[in-house]
Amino acid sequence: MKKHKSILSGIAALALAAGGLFTATPAFAQESVTTVVTETATTVVETEAAAPEAAEPTVEQRLADIEAYFNNVDRPSGDASKIKVPGPGHNAWQMTSTALVLFMTLPGLALFYGGLVRSKNVLSILAMTMGVAGLVTILWWAVGYSLTFSGGNAFIGDLAQRFFTGMSPGAVGAGYYWISDYMWAMFQLSFAIITPALIFGATAERMKFSAVLLFTAIWMFVVYFPLAHMVWAVNGFMCGPLNADAGIKAIDFAGGTVVHMSSGWSALVLCIILGPRLGFGKQPMAPHSMVLCMVGTGMLFVGWFGFNAGSALGSDALSSNAFTTTLLAAATGGFVWGMIEWVLRGKPSVLGFCSGIVSGLVTITPGAGFVTPTSAVIMGALAGIIPFFAVVYLKKMLGYDDALDTFGVHGVGGTLGAILTGIFADPAANGVLSSMNLMDGLLLNQIKACVLTIVLSVVATTIIAYIVKFTIGLRASDEVQSAGLDTEEHGEEGYLLEK
Numbered sequence: 001m002k003k004h005k006s007i008l009s010g011i012a013a014l015a016l017a018a019g020g021l022f023t024a025t026p027a028f029a030q031e032s033v034t035t036v037v038t039e040t041a042t043t044v045v046e047t048e049a050a051a052p053e054a055a056e057p058t059v060e061q062r063l064a065d066i067e068a069y070f071n072n073v074d075r076p077s078g079d080a081s082k083i084k085v086p087g088p089g090h091n092a093w094q095m096t097s098t099a100l101v102l103f104m105t106l107p108g109l110a111l112f113y114g115g116l117v118r119s120k121n122v123l124s125i126l127a128m129t130m131g132v133a134g135l136v137t138i139l140w141w142a143v144g145y146s147l148t149f150s151g152g153n154a155f156i157g158d159l160a161q162r163f164f165t166g167m168s169p170g171a172v173g174a175g176y177y178w179i180s181d182y183m184w185a186m187f188q189l190s191f192a193i194i195t196p197a198l199i200f201g202a203t204a205e206r207m208k209f210s211a212v213l214l215f216t217a218i219w220m221f222v223v224y225f226p227l228a229h230m231v232w233a234v235n236g237f238m239c240g241p242l243n244a245d246a247g248i249k250a251i252d253f254a255g256g257t258v259v260h261m262s263s264g265w266s267a268l269v270l271c272i273i274l275g276p277r278l279g280f281g282k283q284p285m286a287p288h289s290m291v292l293c294m295v296g297t298g299m300l301f302v303g304w305f306g307f308n309a310g311s312a313l314g315s316d317a318l319s320s321n322a323f324t325t326t327l328l329a330a331a332t333g334g335f336v337w338g339m340i341e342w343v344l345r346g347k348p349s350v351l352g353f354c355s356g357i358v359s360g361l362v363t364i365t366p367g368a369g370f371v372t373p374t375s376a377v378i379m380g381a382l383a384g385i386i387p388f389f390a391v392v393y394l395k396k397m398l399g400y401d402d403a404l405d406t407f408g409v410h411g412v413g414g415t416l417g418a419i420l421t422g423i424f425a426d427p428a429a430n431g432v433l434s435s436m437n438l439m440d441g442l443l444l445n446q447i448k449a450c451v452l453t454i455v456l457s458v459v460a461t462t463i464i465a466y467i468v469k470f471t472i473g474l475r476a477s478d479e480v481q482s483a484g485l486d487t488e489e490h491g492e493e494g495y496l497l498e499k
Contacts, residue, residue: 056080069089107296108296108303113204114126119494121205121484122494124204124490128200129197132197136189137189145185147226167185178314191259195259202268224258238250256365256367257414257449260410267411274465301330301361325372325376329376333358334357334384337384340388358409360380362410367379367417367424379417382416395407418446419447427439
């Protein structure tokens with residue numbers, strides 16, 4: 001009798017499912033209906049012994065999930081969880097952080113750099129930032145994300161996740177427990193966008209736009225993707241917090257090596273190979289708008305909270321620490337730089353305050369989530385001193401034309417920050433320093449990471465620069481430089497003055 005009831009139930013289910021096939025059902029729903037029909041038919045012909053259903057999570061398991069969410073740690077209930085999805089608060093902070101980092105490039109960096117060049121070249125800077133943003137985004141979607149974070153070896157990932165294969169907005173775990181895999185990929189994309197854009201501050205007013213794009217395309221594959229993999233991937237060669245077998249157990253919270261050292265040292269090499277601007281040292285090349293520069297600096301300052309606090313991958317105590325240390329270091333760096341100018345040059349300039357703020361932001365970046373507030377103030381003060389002398393005196397002594405001081409601020413500041421992180425890192429700020437036994441020999445590992453980053457950036461940039469130089473050429477002609485890159489390369493003028 002029980003067997004007949006099972007058969008009758010199966011026939012009824014088949015009839016209901018078949019009826020649903022004739023309604024206007026979306027494609028994704030039709031797949032579900034087909035599955036129901038198939039499974040029901042199988043049930044009819046099988047024995048009456050049904051497979052046991054998965055047990056509902058207990059109240060204790062569900063409470064543990066909630067606790068995990070608030071503590072921003074993994075869900076203890078495993079597959080039984082009802083919330084194996086991005087957590088609203090943490091994921092919202094990741095979306096906000098991603099937007100803030102993109103805001104750093106467009107419009108932050110564009111206005112900061114744009115104000116520092118002469119008026120005839122302001123649009124060339126804006127075009128550079130937008131062109132790089134578009135190019136890097138396409139590369140990241142196609143293969144860049146996969147090469148950075150998917151499998152591979154200690155030095156580079158594989159192509160398993162090219163075109164975001166296997167990813168979905170509701171999946172979690174690629175970046176952290178409570179954020180969408182899509183948001184992890186977009187957050188990291190915003191870092192990838194700003195890094196090459198920083199380089200071209202050193203080559204402003206004289207590098208061809210076509211050369212900017214070709215150099216960026218090659219540089220991303222040779223420098224950025226491998227370096228980001230080594231520092232941030234779970235099997236990365238320099239990823240101390242995640243890889244117990246890392247060759248160099250270094251720490252880099254938000255990109256001291258990956259972003260600032262790589263761009264800064266590459267900028268130095270590229271501007272030397274490119275040569276100085278036409279008339280460099282013989283005619284004035286003052287910034288055309290310190291107002292734009294200051295506005296851009298403010299946007300960088302605000303956006304940097306996404307850069308550093310967003311690297312905590314959740315709105316928790318760690319992100320609060322990174323937010324605090326970022327603000328303290330940046331404000332201190334700006335003040336100290338301005339005061340040094342006042343003492344040594346007689347006047348504190350707006351450019352000095354802006355440079356000091358950015359230098360403080362750069363220097364705290366690798367340590368934002370690893371140092372305490374007091375250490376951040378010390379790091380900010382040093383950021384206002386050492387990069388100042390690099391920008392004001394070292395550049396003049398060596399004679400290279402780093403137009404917008406990319407090397408002095410990002411190269412020197414990034415290197416300084418990576419080393420100081422090895423000195424000031426404190427387990428009280430981040431428990432991973434203890435759990436992964438990173439404190440022993442940390443300073444030496446930081447120095448090793450700096451050396452590897454410098455060698456990779458310098459050697460790769462040298463090779464790439466000469467490839468571009470001997471194929472399409474690096475430098476705009478003297479005529480184009482005289483007239484301005486805006487009209488000659490982009491057919492526009494930044495400012496239309498009444499005649």
